[in-house]
Amino acid sequence: MKKTTLTGSLLGTLLWLMQATLATAQSTSADDSLRQTPNVIGGIYDRPYISGLGGNIAIGGYVEMNSNFQRDEGIEDGLSFEARRFNIFIYSSISERVKMTSELEFEHGTEEIALETALVDVLLNTAINLRAGVLLSPIGRFNIAHDSPRYDIIDRPLVSTEIIPATLSEVGIGFFGALYPTRFDRLTYEIYAVNGLGNGVVGGSGKGTRIAAGKSQTAFEEDNNGSPALTGRLALNPRFGGELGLSFHTGNYNSYKIDGAIVDEKRRLTIFALDYETKWRQIKLRGEAAIARIDVPQSLTELFAEKQHGLYAEIAYRILNRATAGFSATSLTAVLRYDYVDFNHGTFSATNQDIGDSSRRLTLGLSFRPTAETSLRLSYSRNWLRDAFENRRDGMNIQLGMATYF
Amino acid sequence: MRHQQTLIRWYAGLALLGSLGCDSLVTDPPQDNQIFDAPLDGLTAAQLKAHLDGDEAFGEAFNTATGLGPVFNQTACVNCHPDEGRGHPSTNLTRFGRATADGFDYMLEFGGPQLQDRSIPGYPAEQLPFEATGISVRGGPIAVGLGLIEAIPDETILTNEDPNDANGDGISGRANFVPAPEWLELSPDKIIRDGMYLGRFGRKATAINLLQQTVSAYKADMGVTTDFDPVEIFNPAVGNTVGDNVPDPEVSAETVRNVVIYLQTLREPLRRNENAPEVLAGKQLFTTIGCASCHLPEMQTGPSAIRQLAFKPVRLYSDLLLHDMGPQLADHYPEGQASGTEWRTAPLWGLGIVDNLLGGTPFYLHDGSTSDLTEVIDLHMGEAAGARSRFFELAETDQMSLIAFLKSL
Numbered sequence: 001m002k003k004t005t006l007t008g009s010l011l012g013t014l015l016w017l018m019q020a021t022l023a024t025a026q027s028t029s030a031d032d033s034l035r036q037t038p039n040v041i042g043g044i045y046d047r048p049y050i051s052g053l054g055g056n057i058a059i060g061g062y063v064e065m066n067s068n069f070q071r072d073e074g075i076e077d078g079l080s081f082e083a084r085r086f087n088i089f090i091y092s093s094i095s096e097r098v099k100m101t102s103e104l105e106f107e108h109g110t111e112e113i114a115l116e117t118a119l120v121d122v123l124l125n126t127a128i129n130l131r132a133g134v135l136l137s138p139i140g141r142f143n144i145a146h147d148s149p150r151y152d153i154i155d156r157p158l159v160s161t162e163i164i165p166a167t168l169s170e171v172g173i174g175f176f177g178a179l180y181p182t183r184f185d186r187l188t189y190e191i192y193a194v195n196g197l198g199n200g201v202v203g204g205s206g207k208g209t210r211i212a213a214g215k216s217q218t219a220f221e222e223d224n225n226g227s228p229a230l231t232g233r234l235a236l237n238p239r240f241g242g243e244l245g246l247s248f249h250t251g252n253y254n255s256y257k258i259d260g261a262i263v264d265e266k267r268r269l270t271i272f273a274l275d276y277e278t279k280w281r282q283i284k285l286r287g288e289a290a291i292a293r294i295d296v297p298q299s300l301t302e303l304f305a306e307k308q309h310g311l312y313a314e315i316a317y318r319i320l321n322r323a324t325a326g327f328s329a330t331s332l333t334a335v336l337r338y339d340y341v342d343f344n345h346g347t348f349s350a351t352n353q354d355i356g357d358s359s360r361r362l363t364l365g366l367s368f369r370p371t372a373e374t375s376l377r378l379s380y381s382r383n384w385l386r387d388a389f390e391n392r393r394d395g396m397n398i399q400l401g402m403a404t405y406f
Numbered sequence: 407m408r409h410q411q412t413l414i415r416w417y418a419g420l421a422l423l424g425s426l427g428c429d430s431l432v433t434d435p436p437q438d439n440q441i442f443d444a445p446l447d448g449l450t451a452a453q454l455k456a457h458l459d460g461d462e463a464f465g466e467a468f469n470t471a472t473g474l475g476p477v478f479n480q481t482a483c484v485n486c487h488p489d490e491g492r493g494h495p496s497t498n499l500t501r502f503g504r505a506t507a508d509g510f511d512y513m514l515e516f517g518g519p520q521l522q523d524r525s526i527p528g529y530p531a532e533q534l535p536f537e538a539t540g541i542s543v544r545g546g547p548i549a550v551g552l553g554l555i556e557a558i559p560d561e562t563i564l565t566n567e568d569p570n571d572a573n574g575d576g577i578s579g580r581a582n583f584v585p586a587p588e589w590l591e592l593s594p595d596k597i598i599r600d601g602m603y604l605g606r607f608g609r610k611a612t613a614i615n616l617l618q619q620t621v622s623a624y625k626a627d628m629g630v631t632t633d634f635d636p637v638e639i640f641n642p643a644v645g646n647t648v649g650d651n652v653p654d655p656e657v658s659a660e661t662v663r664n665v666v667i668y669l670q671t672l673r674e675p676l677r678r679n680e681n682a683p684e685v686l687a688g689k690q691l692f693t694t695i696g697c698a699s700c701h702l703p704e705m706q707t708g709p710s711a712i713r714q715l716a717f718k719p720v721r722l723y724s725d726l727l728l729h730d731m732g733p734q735l736a737d738h739y740p741e742g743q744a745s746g747t748e749w750r751t752a753p754l755w756g757l758g759i760v761d762n763l764l765g766g767t768p769f770y771l772h773d774g775s776t777s778d779l780t781e782v783i784d785l786h787m788g789e790a791a792g793a794r795s796r797f798f799e800l801a802e803t804d805q806m807s808l809i810a811f812l813k814s815l
Contacts, residue, residue, distance in 0.1 A: 074435025155562070199470070203527050206467025206481035213469075215413040254527055264528040299524045299531035302496060314547060356765065382431065388485075389494045390765030394433045 005016050021288075021357040031183050034237070035126070039178050039188040039279070041243065042145030044101050044117060048405050050091050058304070061088040061103075063370035064148040066401025077106040081180065083115065084401075085108050085148060087116070091176075096100065097123040103136075105167075115220070116169045122172055125177075132173040132190070138233035139249040140164040140288050141275035148403040152316055152367035153379050153397070158339040158359055159310030163290040164273055165212035170194035171220050171229065184239035189232065195219040196229025196251035202296050202304045208357060208388075209294050214253055224255045225266075242278025253294075282321075287313040302348060310341030316367075327370040328334055333377075337363045337386055344388065356390040359383060374404035421732065422450065426700040427581065439676035440762055442490040442550045446714045449487030453671060453712070460668020464490075465659045468628055473656025476649025477641050478629035483665070486546030490672060491756070491763030493546030495774035501739055502511045502538040510740050517642055520626045525641065529649055532641050540739035540746055543775040546611050548756045552607070553670030554720040555753070556616055557707035560597040560604045566702060566725045577699050579727030581650040582750070582761035584742040589634045590618050602742075606726045609772050610741040616666045616762040626656060628744045671713060674721070675756035679814045688811025690806055695796035700729055700751045700789070723815060724753035732787025735771070747788060758813035779809050 036090060039048040049060020064085040070077060076327040093099055103117040119133030136144045144158035146167060160166045174192030181187060197214030198204075204213030218224070229251020235246045250270040270293045277286040289311035296304045320332040339361040346355045365379035378400050385393045438444060445457050452461065467482040468474035480486055481497045486493040498519040512519040525531035530723035534541070569580040580766040583602035586592060592614065607613035607677075615633070624630040629650070631638050636655040640647050679685050692698055702725040710716040728748040738746035749772065761768035761777075766801050770782045787795045797805065 073433050074433055086478070104550075120558050199527065203470040203474070206469045206472075209658075297525070300527070303485075347746065348496040350498070351767075351769075353765070353767070380431075382433075387488060388496075389488055389763075391488060391763055396433050398430065 003143065005320065009217050016101055018216070029101050032283075033182070034184065034186050035040075035178075037186075037237070038312035039176065040141075040144050040191075040235075041193075042150050044103075044144075044145065046145075047089060047147065049089060056093045058091045060091075060406060061086070062147055062403060062405045063087075064154075064401065064403040065400050066154045069398040070395065071397075084154075087147075094120075099123065105265060114169070114399070116167055116168075117331060121176075127177040127179055128175055129177055131176055131190075134169050134171050135174075135194075136196060137168045137170050137172075137192070137231045139231055139247045139271055140166070140273035140290060141233075141235075141245050141247075141277065141286075142166050142288055143168050143244070144190075144233070147405070149373055149405050151377050151403075152315070152333050152335040152375060152377060153363050153365065154401045155361075155367045155379070155381065155397075156287060156308055156363060156402075157312035157314075157337070159290050159312050160288055160342045162211065162213060162359075163308050163310045164249075164271060164288075165197075165215055168215065170229075170231070172231075172322040174232075182239070188235045188237070191230070191232035193228040194231055194251075195223040196227075196249075197269055198224045201253045201294060202267070202300060209296065209308065210343075211271070211294075211308070212291060213272055214269070220363065225257050227252050227254050227257075227281050229253075229269075241280075242276065245272045245273075245275040247275070264292075265295075266315050267297070269294050282318040284316040284318075285314070286316075287311065302344075302346060304348060305344035305355075305357070307345040308341070308343055309345060310339070312337060312339045325370075329371065331369045331372075333367045333369070335363075335365045335367060336364070337361075339363070351395045354390070355388055356386040357388045358386045373406075375402070377401050427648055436472070436688050439678045440759055441648065442548060442672070442675060442756060442759070442763065444673050446553070446671050446712075447543060448714050449671060452568060456667045457671045458662060460664035460666070460671075461525065463665045466669055468630055468656075470526050470650065471652070473630045473650060473652040473654075475524075475526035475629040477517070477525045477532055477639060478525060479520075479522055481628065483549075483623065483628075487549040488575060489763040490540065492548050492760050492769065494764055495545060495769055496545050496807045498545045498773055500534065501542045501544070501741075502534060502540060503739060504537050504539045505738070508785070510540065515642055517639075522626070522629065522641070526650055526771055529540075530641055530644060532591045533644070541738065542577075542579070542609075542737035542739035542772045545769065545772065547609070547752070548675070548760070549669060550672040551674035551712075551720070551722060551753070551755060553712065553715050554668060554707055554718060555606060555722060555726070557712075557715040557718075558606075558705050558720060558726070559595070559708035559709040562705055562708070563604065563726050564597065566727060575696075575699060576792050577696075577729065579607075579700060579725055579729055579789075580804070582728050582744050584612050584614065586614055587618065587635070589621075590614065604742070606750075608741075609749060609752075610744040611728060612741050612744070613741045616669050617662070620669065621667050622664055624662070627744065630657055631655045634662060647699045668761035670715065675759065675815070678758060679810075684807045684810045685814045686811075687804070688809070688814075691800065691808045692811055694807075695800070696793035697797075698723075699728070700725055701754055702751075721755060724751040729790065730788035731785075731790060734785045734787055754812065754815050755815045763800055779812055780805070 038103045049058050065083050069079050088104045091101045099121045105114045105116045119135045122130040131380055134388050138144050155206040172192040172194030176190040179187040198216040201211055201214035203211055231249040233245055233247035252266045253269045254267040273290040275288040293307040295307055296306050314337040316333050317333040318333050324330040327368040343354045344357040344360045361381055361383040363381040366378045381397045383395045464483045486497045501519050503510050503518055521534055522532050552704040558742040567580055568578050571578040582605040583599045586603050603614045605611040605614055620632045623634050625635050626631050626801040631654040632656045640649055658716045683725045701723040707718045728744045730747045731749050738745040740746050767776050783797050
């Protein structure tokens with residue numbers, strides 16, 4: 001029944017896209033400035049190194065470091081520094097209609113080295129283009145536009161790293177494009193078949209269902225069950241600005257089939273996400289919400305979540321925006337973010353009590369930008385963790401950091 | 407000028423937020439008498455380091471890559487002992503078997519004696535066989551003060567034995583002597599009866615020391631093998647002896663020993679309102695009506711390699727002996743010399759703060775089946791029937807005093 005509904009929805013979406021594609025092809029009157037705006041603001045084609053492209057290859061990246069002063073339940077480990085990320089971008093405009101972009105990430109020095117993106121885009125027309133390779137799964141806006149210098153708070157949103165396991169890079173193939181239902185409105189879409197997440201979703205972490213534990217390097221070689229997952233996002237850029245996105249990621253995550261033999265039941269993981277970003281005068285709002293549904297073996301229910309959800313909401317206010325201290329265009333932004341994640345939305349059958357396992361966080365930050373590409377950030381975050389039995393553990397973190405594109 | 411005013415407003419806002427209380431902004435440590443997981447006072451730096459290493463191992467959540475399963479009950483020690491307190495009913499484990507004409511069958515062919523009702527994905531969990539007649543459901547006990555309990559000499563515990571009720575007080579505590587596994591390291595001063603050793607840990611006193619308790623919890627509760635006991639458990643119904651594909655042993659002796667040291671050096675729970683008049687009155691009643699006959703207020707440790715444990719009073723409110731608790735608490739599951747109606751006297755220390763670590767709800771008794779101390783007392787039968795009757799004969803205010811005393815422990 002679920003499969004039928006999903007297939008029906010996908011078919012419906014496809015038909016609608018075809019209709020919109022035809023409408024777009026007939027319409028030549030879309031606003032030029034809208035056409036020149038990248039499909040994903042802050043995404044892989046909205047990076048400063050590309051806009052300065054001279055030849056047919058450009059190299060860029062970003063670097064990020066910060067300090068941490070954490071205190072949990074009154075216990076602190078002192079001050080430490082963290083080499084968070086050093087990411088290198090390589091972009092090549094192979095021809096007018098064939099582009100390649102890649103990103104290699106070094107996290108915590110060389111503790112984790114990952115090929116985050118390595119894809120080829122074949123540009124057919126505005127409405128439909130082909131993309132293949134290691135791509136950022138379009139589940140939630142943060143996953144496809146997460147470069148640190150773009151953000152005014154050092155830590156990434158919880159929902160975007162715990163429910164949506166950003167950065168989620170997967171190997172796959174699919175389509176993307178933009179449609180213009182009216183002159184001033186735009187719809188962009190991305191849809192890909194990918195290898196999907198793996199066995200680690202359930203069992204990969206002893207702390208319970210952790211979707212991020214389903215990421216696996218072996219998935220860059222082959223699908224663990226031979227049935228690709230599907231992921232896609234539809235985003236609206238309305239005439240009054242901003243962006244509203246709806247996205248999904250669904251597929252079987254477990255190795256239910258090995259060498260053709262069925263060794264387990266199929267277990268599906270589905271994530272839906274809603275994201276928004278808008279700007280009004282000096283105020284910028286953004287946020288993301290996600291829900292996940294996970295098929296869990298009967299013997300592991302309660303200990304491993306079948307439902308998870310979370311959200312973040314952020315408001316940023318630009319306090320200053322002028323030339324300061326020898327810099328031609330500086331800005332100072334104050335930002336407030338609320339994070340919430342419920343890792344296990346369910347009930348203990350033994351007591352009929354809600355299962356805890358949740359995390360809340362409130363972050364206050366200041367971000368000074370000597371240039372648009374560089375952010376010096378100070379933040380204070382207070383977090384409230386609850387274990388499965390609703391025991392609370394309070395913590396806080398003061399961070400000072402820097403992130404810049406290069 | 408306008409920008410400066412804006413900045414001033416922001417700073418004023420931040421200052422106001424700060425004034426709400428620096429402590430709440432940077433998080434306060436909880437009060438010492440409201441928590442379980444604190445080390446013994448006076449540990450040396452080296453002991454404290456081992457304690458912290460053990461703490462980390464105690465908190466480790468096993469997964470499919472680190473040796474969890476193939477069958478198991480929980481993924482981490484802390485799941486059954488959250489913040490080193492007692493377990494939530496959702497983490498109860500089940501032991502089972504069946505009474506036979508010859509005694510008791512632990513039903514090994516069905517995965518007994520412990521039901522591992524969880525399994526790694528793709529592997530079947532064990533099922534409780536319908537033939538089982540003795541089914542014992544148990545929660546994790548408080549995991550602190552155990553070093554002190556371990557350091558009580560055998561002789562001290564056996565002094566209180568009265569298996570034939572020679573003194574005629576209706577209470578006939580007896581020790582549970584159990585066989586020691588080959589790998590178990592035992593001190594030479596252990597008393598041996600018929601080749602068996604005094605058990606003192608576990609709901610029926612089946613573990614001789616903390617090393618045995620720890621190794622068996624790794625294996626039976628988490629499906630994790632150790633250097634001490636490297637043989638994995640499997641679901642017999644599967645018919646083969648492969649499962650998690652992680653080479654055995656999955657945990658080193660070093661890690662096990664760190665956990666043992668951690669358990670040994672967790673201090674006993676601290677009391678609250680100890681000198682309040684109501685509490686003092688309840689303490690007196692506790693002895694007067696006979697509760698203290700089994701819930702012995704204090705014992706003494708003997709020598710210990712850990713100086714902080716040697717020759718110390720242990721106010722655990724238990725004699726660590728087996729007592730018949732009557733039909734209402736019977737699990738019909740014998741273990742060692744403990745019958746299906748006998749339980750080791752549960753230590754009462756920490757009773758007043760168990761709810762702090764269970765989200766606000768105290769789950770009392772071996773299976774966490776009630777949150778009402780009066781109901782707990784009401785379920786005491788067998789050897790405790792006299793004390794129970796005397797409790798319910800008390801005036802309501804006296805009953806409340808006794809409950810207040812229990813909550814001060």
